[in-house]
Amino acid sequence: MTSTPTPTPIPPSTSTQALLSAAGLVKTYGPTRALDGVSLDVRAGEAVAIMGASGSGKTTLLHVLAGILPADQGAVTLQARSGPMRIDGLGERERSRVRREEFGFVFQQGLLIPELTAVENVALPLLLTGHARDAAEAHAAQWLGALGLGGMEQRRIGQLSGGQAQRVAIARAQATGARVLFADEPTGALDSATSADVMTALLDSTLAQGHALVVVTHDPQVAARCGRTIRMRDGRVVPEEAPEVAR
Ligand SMILES: Nc1ncnc2c1ncn2[C@@H]1O[C@H](COP(=O)(O)OP(=O)(O)O)[C@@H](O)[C@H]1O
Numbered sequence: 001m002t003s004t005p006t007p008t009p010i011p012p013s014t015s016t017q018a019l020l021s022a023a024g025l026v027k028t029y030g031p032t033r034a035l036d037g038v039s040l041d042v043r044a045g046e047a048v049a050i051m052g053a054s055g056s057g058k059t060t061l062l063h064v065l066a067g068i069l070p071a072d073q074g075a076v077t078l079q080a081r082s083g084p085m086r087i088d089g090l091g092e093r094e095r096s097r098v099r100r101e102e103f104g105f106v107f108q109q110g111l112l113i114p115e116l117t118a119v120e121n122v123a124l125p126l127l128l129t130g131h132a133r134d135a136a137e138a139h140a141a142q143w144l145g146a147l148g149l150g151g152m153e154q155r156r157i158g159q160l161s162g163g164q165a166q167r168v169a170i171a172r173a174q175a176t177g178a179r180v181l182f183a184d185e186p187t188g189a190l191d192s193a194t195s196a197d198v199m200t201a202l203l204d205s206t207l208a209q210g211h212a213l214v215v216v217t218h219d220p221q222v223a224a225r226c227g228r229t230i231r232m233r234d235g236r237v238v239p240e241e242a243p244e245v246a247r
């Protein structure tokens with residue numbers, strides 16, 4: 001059994017080496033090039049927003065970066081605790097271990113289990129990795145408290161507001177000690193004030209630990225909270241500032 005990760009902040013990495021690095025990613029669905037040569041570095045302690053029109057490849061990129069989906073071409077390298085590790089070359093079983101141990105996920109709808117309480121939802125991934133129930137629930141309660149949900153541990157998901165439920169999803173994603181958090185439209189179902197609160201929770205809980213956040217969003221206000229925004233178009237990253245070309 002592994003030790004329970006704690007929410008105690010660790011000093012951010014001073015290394016400029018990317019925590020997660022993608023190079024030359026290509027992913028096709030029949031004639032559609034969902035990813036057409038995407039390269040991207042995500043550093044420790046950094047929040048990166050991915051924007052772009054519907055169908056531009058944002059979700060596909062997120063899924064390939066996170067080892068959910070294998071690319072047809074290209075490399076995804078994670079700076080693992082043991083050193084650099086190519087996750088694109090791994091089999092499904094190993095990739096799922098990396099996802100479980102290194103990554104956390106927050107989706108538009110939290111994908112929380114309505115029959116379970118807030119604390120049980122957050123503790124679940126810890127139980128699945130072999131932690132004892134008492135320790136898992138104590139750790140889960142700590143994360144709920146850190147995200148402003150103290151006193152709501154025993155509520156079922158239906159007894160929470162949309163913003164509170166999203167903070168439960170963030171607590172669940174953080175509880176296993178994920179070093180990269182992936183969020184796909186995490187505020188897509190929320191009003192703008194709640195959206196700002198959820199972004200604060202996402203950013204604070206990730207960056208304070210020197211971890212990284214990759215967030216797909218349509219909302220410029222969400223992107224503005226991130227240190228960097230990349231724009232996708234037709235499966236490619238749009239160059240940040242195209243130099244003026246004299247004609
Ligand atoms: N499982 C799939 N099967 C076929 N086409 C897909 C699949 N997933 C995505 N696509 C296509 O790939 C392109 C990029 O999709 P996606 O990454 O979901 O874009 P976004 O998240 O930016 O809306 C779109 O043209 C979409 O229709």
Ligand SMILES: [Mg+2]
Pocket residue numbers: 058059060
């Ligand atoms: Mg999408």
